[in-house]
Amino acid sequence: MISRLVESELDYALDDLSDILHTCVQNGASVGFVLPFSPDEAREYWRTHVWPSAQSGALDMFAARDAGRIVGTVQLIPATMPNQPHRADVAKLLVHPKAQRKGLGRALMTALEERARQLGRTMLVLDTRSTDPSLILYQSLGFQIAGEIPNYCRNPFENRLEPTTYMFKDLS
Structure with a gap:
């Protein structure tokens, strides 16, 4: 089951979201973090970087649930x-x-994508x-490659740089 997370659910969702990220x-x-990366750092990311934006309406969060637990998310x-x-x-x-x-x-x-269209x-x-x-998932969803930037992000396991691909999808 997929749903938007509302402000009143954020604190309840913190443990599951922190576990997913960690x-x-x-x-x-490769979502902006490298090892070592602790569960506390994952919690701090949600509390200090995501919650303020979610509470102000600057972003929408979505959650995938299975057996009552959040097992996936996207912003x-x-x-x-x-x-x-x-x-x-x-x-x-x-x-x-x-x-x-x-x-x-x-x-x-x-x-x-449905929410983006609503907005x-x-x-x-x-x-x-x-x-x-x-x-591969993004391409199967219709995202197109705009370009690649070499040496953009650090590999999460090793001290080496890797390229990042920028993608876009026209919903009109």
Whole structure:
């Protein structure tokens, strides 16, 4: 089941979201963090970086649930600049490794796209490490490659730089 997380659910969701982020990073997800990465750092990310934006309405969070627990999430961040009222960013698509390969990433992205359309956003933009398997998912969802930046992000396991691919999807 996919739903938008509302402000009253944020504190309740913290443990599950922290576990998802921590576990995904431990398994090699390149979502802005590198090892070592502690459960406390995962909690702090949600509390200090995401909660204020979610509470102010600057982003929408979506959750995939299984047996009452949150096992996946993604964020929709509408652009705020006057010349970009049609655009939004996709951020932090995460599915707990135990829940992967069940269509939850696709379902989260479908819900995100529906919400983007409700908000009048017709252009979605995201970036992903070029070697990440999520690239295949995004392409299967109709995202197109805009370009690649070499040496953009650090590998989560090793002290080496990797390229990032920028992608977009026109929803109009």
